[in-house]
Amino acid sequence: xxxxxxxxxxxxxxxxxxxxxxxxxxxxxxxxxxxxxxxxxxxxxxxxxxxxxxxxxxxxxxxxxxxxxxxxxxxxxxxxxxxxxxxxxxxxxxxxxxxxxxxxxxxxxxxxxxxxxxxxxxxxxxxxxxxxxxxxxxxxxxxxxxxxxxxxxxxxxxxxxxxxxxxxxxxxxxxxxxxxxxxxxxxxxxxxxxxxxxxxxxxxxxxxxxxxxxxxxxxxxxxxxxxxxxxxxxxxxxxxxxxxxxxxxxxxxxxxxxxxxxxxxxxxxxxxxxxxxxxxxxxxxxxxxxxxxxxxxxxxxxxxxxxxxxxxxxxxxxx
Amino acid sequence: xxxxxxxxxxxxxxxxxxxxxxxxxxxxxxxxxxxxxxxxxxxxxxxxxxxxxxxxxxxxxxxxxxxxxxxxxxxxxxxxxxxxxxxxxxxxxxxxxxxxxxxxxxxxxxxxxxxxxxxxxxxxxxxxxxxxxxxxxxxxxxxxxxxxxxxxxxxxxxxxxxxxxxxxxxxxxxxxxxxxxxxxxxxxxxxxxxxxxxxxxxxxxxxxxxxxxxxxxxxxxxxxxxxxxxxxxxxxxxxxxxxxxxxxxxxxxxxxxxxxxxxxxxxxxxxxxxxxxxxxxxxxxxxxxxxxxxxxxxxxxxxxxxxxxxxxxxxxxxx
Numbered sequence: 032x033x034x035x036x037x038x039x040x041x042x043x044x045x046x047x048x049x050x051x052x053x054x055x056x057x058x059x060x061x062x063x064x065x066x067x068x069x070x071x072x073x074x075x076x077x078x079x080x081x082x083x084x085x086x087x088x089x090x091x092x093x094x095x096x097x098x099x100x101x102x103x104x105x106x107x108x109x110x111x112x113x114x115x116x117x118x119x120x121x122x123x124x125x126x127x128x129x130x131x132x133x134x135x136x137x138x139x140x141x142x143x144x145x146x147x148x149x150x151x152x153x154x155x156x157x158x159x160x161x162x163x164x165x166x167x168x169x170x171x172x173x174x175x176x177x178x179x180x181x182x183x184x185x186x187x188x189x190x191x192x193x194x195x196x197x198x199x200x201x202x203x204x205x206x207x208x209x210x211x212x213x214x215x216x217x218x219x220x221x222x223x224x225x226x227x228x229x230x231x232x233x234x235x236x237x238x239x240x241x242x243x244x245x246x247x248x249x250x251x252x253x254x255x256x257x258x259x260x261x262x263x264x265x266x267x268x269x270x271x272x273x274x275x276x277x278x279x280x281x282x283x284x285x286x287x288x289x290x291x292x293x294x295x296x297x298x299x300x301x302x303x304x305x306x307x308x309x310x311x312x313x314x315x316x317x318x319x320x321x322x323x324x325x326x327x328x329x330x331x332x333x334x335x336x337x338x339x340x341x342x343x344x345x346x347x348x349x350x
Numbered sequence: 351x352x353x354x355x356x357x358x359x360x361x362x363x364x365x366x367x368x369x370x371x372x373x374x375x376x377x378x379x380x381x382x383x384x385x386x387x388x389x390x391x392x393x394x395x396x397x398x399x400x401x402x403x404x405x406x407x408x409x410x411x412x413x414x415x416x417x418x419x420x421x422x423x424x425x426x427x428x429x430x431x432x433x434x435x436x437x438x439x440x441x442x443x444x445x446x447x448x449x450x451x452x453x454x455x456x457x458x459x460x461x462x463x464x465x466x467x468x469x470x471x472x473x474x475x476x477x478x479x480x481x482x483x484x485x486x487x488x489x490x491x492x493x494x495x496x497x498x499x500x501x502x503x504x505x506x507x508x509x510x511x512x513x514x515x516x517x518x519x520x521x522x523x524x525x526x527x528x529x530x531x532x533x534x535x536x537x538x539x540x541x542x543x544x545x546x547x548x549x550x551x552x553x554x555x556x557x558x559x560x561x562x563x564x565x566x567x568x569x570x571x572x573x574x575x576x577x578x579x580x581x582x583x584x585x586x587x588x589x590x591x592x593x594x595x596x597x598x599x600x601x602x603x604x605x606x607x608x609x610x611x612x613x614x615x616x617x618x619x620x621x622x623x624x625x626x627x628x629x630x631x632x633x634x635x636x637x638x639x640x641x642x643x644x645x646x647x648x649x650x651x652x653x654x655x656x657x658x659x660x661x662x663x664x665x666x667x668x669x
Contacts, residue, residue: 066653069651069652069653070651070653070654073648073649073650073651074648074649075648076648077647077648291647292643292644292647295643295647295650295652296631296634296635296643298652299630299634299652299655299656299659300627300630300631300634302652302653302656303626303627303629303630303656303659303660304623304626304627304630306626306656306657306660307622307623307625307626307627307660308619308622308623310622310660311618311619311622311623312615312619315615315618315619324611324614324615325611328396328610328611328614329392329393329394329395329396330392330393331392331614332388332389332392333388333614333617333618333621334385334388334389334621335389336618337618337621337622337625338625340618340622341622341625341626341629342662343661
């Protein structure tokens with residue numbers, strides 16, 4: 032196994048796309064061996080720019096991402112994309128999405144695209160996405176794009192992985208109130224009003240601009256609101272510029288460093304939670320704890336069991 | 351503090367409603383002292399029947415619960431209700447809901463109703479709901495009703511606390527496909543088609559019945575599909591009967607015991623996760639780990655940090 036890892040790590044660092052795909056699948060499957068792989072590529076990751084794009088289904092987010100990818104490609108950047116689709120365990124959406132998206136950039140090895148589905152629970156998706164970004168980074172993708180649908184808790188966690196977060200809305204999708212409610216105002220660095228040719232675009236533009244002024248009036252960075260029409264590529268140049276400016280500002284101000292430390296903390300916390308949950312599941316199904324759960328349940332103190340598991344005081348069954 | 355707990359526990363066990371309210375608030379706030387309180391009332395909880403009722407907003411779920419409460423009250427049962435409203439951090443819905451619901455049973459001390467909001471994350475809501483049920487049980491509520499809105503991951507976790515789960519739908523709210531997608535087919539013990547006087551009721555009734563036959567054809571218990579009209583109380587008697595029958599069947603077959611062991615396991619796991627996350631947050635902000643996160647982040651191995659935290663190998667800063 033060690034040999035296989037060394038080989039996989041070497042191919043990954045050389046930018047081999049199949050090795051990258053395999054490594055990301057390991058992260059997505061929450062394969063414990065991914066720890067060893069990440070250890071091997073450590074030091075070679077940490078330089079990529081991570082841009083997050085989120086917005087409701089139907090906001091034209093994917094078309095917009097395509098436009099962004101085209102601009103970045105023309106600048107010579109190698110790109111990695113993770114598209115998170117939490118609904119896919121039921122609909123198979125991720126697999127379909129992969130195919131549809133792949134077609135456009137199928138012949139360009141400078142663009143690597145993966146869809147990722149929510150599996151299990153408890154932050155597993157966020158952990159997998161973070162590891163995928165790190166793997167793409169190590170494989171030489173200098174720009175990583177993270178695309179998520181919707182605004183649930185898990186998408187917010189995923190988005191905390193980005194250096195710069197773009198929130199896409201449309202005149203149809205909703206108003207500023209929705210954005211406040213969903214808690215995405217806090218994570219937005221750039222707002223996009225896509226489908227700007229539709230009626231109501233000016234209204235939501237004004238709402239968002241006022242919202243930004245009211246809430247972030249004194250901040251270093253006031254999220255710009257950009258009108259785009261992804262189909263005609265209108266406004267995309269401006270969006271690329273805003274993402275660049277935000278990246279430069281946070282690098283200069285130290286905010287980028289703060290975000291990356293926060294991200295690493297979140298990553299460690301997620302691993303601790305994942306391992307602790309595993310430890311609990313195992314402990315509760317064997318040895319003395321299994322016996323205790325076969326007795327009178329009213330005698331069981333769940334807090335005491337939890338403490339014993341956390342402190343590693345799990346005994347074999349008495350016989 | 352110990353004295354205060356002893357006093358609180360004593361009043362709780364005597365059925366004091368204020369003590370119960372305070373204890374549930376502690377559980378909701380994830381107050382670590384709730385562990386000591388639960389320890390004190392241990393052995394006095396574990397006999398209540400827990401019925402879960404879930405369904406989309408607007409399905410008439412609350413009116414139906416009112417009807418159920420009335421029947422159970424006429425049988426002389428003391429009732430505790432936890433209404434979980436995950437949207438309330440934004441809308442204040444839980445507080446409003448409490449008031450509206452309280453009015454109806456305001457003068458009846460045999461009905462204790464609490465709304466509970468999603469706070470924080472990572473299963474905290476499910477843990478709080480489980481503890482609230484246990485506290486109500488210890489306070490002599492022999493029937494605990496757990497009402498949740500919607501079908502998110504956290505509601506599914508909450509519902510796993512119930513002995514018998516009732517899934518409410520309406521001709522308007524959706525079809526069988528929605529129920530399969532949301533993953534609630536697995537947790538439903540009884541289906542209700544509420545607002546049975548609306549057009550389309552017969553269609554969804556047939557869909558659900560076919561769905562049950564196809565998926566649970568050979569099981570001991572095939573979830574019945576009951577048509578109700580909560581406003582006219584039509585079908586409520588039948589629903590009470592189905593809940594009773596399900597409760598008797600699972601008690602006789604050993605399934606109740608299995609569910610309770612599973613619930614206790616889930617409870618211990620949730621506590622382990624909560625404590626491990628706390629430990630991680632603390633460890634990452636002090637001592638040597640804090641220093642490591644101030645250095646070159648590319649040198650940091652998140653898996654190694656996680657292992658050290660889990661194994662309690664967290665050192666003070668070197669100076």
